Amino acid sequence: MVTQAPETRIVDAYRVACDGGDGALGHPRVWLQISHEKGYVECPYCDAKLVHRDFEGKV
Template sequence: MTTEAPETKIVDSYRIACDGGEGALGHPRVWLQIPHESGVVECPYCDAKYVHADFKDKA
């Protein structure tokens, strides 16, 4: 059995919310702050990776 890689999302804001995106099967909504230095943050619940649009070529 293989495990799918976590989703990577390109976003325009440095502060984003993640709720797992699966309605009742998701997770509690968490607010994440993307660091201006790296441009990347991962959700502690679902491991989704959020990349700021300014860093999409570097991540």
């Protein structure tokens, strides 16, 4: 069985919400803060990587 890689999403804000998508199959909505130094944050529920547009292609 092959494990899917976590999703990577490009976002425009440094404070973002993640609910896992897929309606009832998602997870509780959490608000995450993207570090201005790292440029991304990973969701603790679904491991999605949310990358700020300024850091696209750099992380």
